[in-house]
Amino acid sequence: MATRSEARTGLWVGRHTADSDLLVFDPSLADPSADRLSFYSLTQHRVRVFPRAVAEERIREVTDAKGAAQALRTYEAREALRAEHLDEMNVERAARDDRQKEAVLRRHTNYLASIGRPYEGVRSTAEDGKVRRRSSCKVCGIALDDFAHTACNACDGVLCSCGACSCRAPAARA
Numbered sequence: 001m002a003t004r005s006e007a008r009t010g011l012w013v014g015r016h017t018a019d020s021d022l023l024v025f026d027p028s029l030a031d032p033s034a035d036r037l038s039f040y041s042l043t044q045h046r047v048r049v050f051p052r053a054v055a056e057e058r059i060r061e062v063t064d065a066k067g068a069a070q071a072l073r074t075y076e077a078r079e080a081l082r083a084e085h086l087d088e089m090n091v092e093r094a095a096r097d098d099r100q101k102e103a104v105l106r107r108h109t110n111y112l113a114s115i116g117r118p119y120e121g122v123r124s125t126a127e128d129g130k131v132r133r134r135s136s137c138k139v140c141g142i143a144l145d146d147f148a149h150t151a152c153n154a155c156d157g158v159l160c161s162c163g164a165c166s167c168r169a170p171a172a173r174a
């Protein structure tokens, strides 16, 4: 059996002992004698770079032939798999954005109720073609951008993540 230093001059598969990531070292893409070693991560579908000492300490070669062969098949298909992985990430991100936006809209209706203003609906600012900014939210004080891509129909102010727009409580009635 090859010693580790011999094995590590060719294409090889390793597993990171701390995070269990499956990593491929490809000498056609990365220099095996460099101070920092580049591996292709089969779970994150990106290049991960480790200082040589860390790689030697943390990345154990997968010696199980079946496991290594399967990993190399995955590596061969990496372009397509990477595209799939990115699609999944985008779907997740879109779902998270939707949830955050729903939460802002809920806070917005609560905000209007709390200042005694009617809810007149909101509109999307996504088609405005520019990033709308106010310096900071008058209610919660955070620096504000058009986080939810939504503006209040009553005041046309963008919604803060706290739910506030530019609507203010009506002045005390005479």
Ligand SMILES: [Zn+2]
Residues within 6 Å of the ligand: 137, 138, 139, 140, 141, 142, 160, 161, 162, 163, 164
């Ligand atoms: Zn706010």
Ligand SMILES: [Zn+2]
Residues within 6 Å of the ligand: 152, 153, 154, 155, 156, 157, 165, 166, 167
């Ligand atoms: Zn408003």
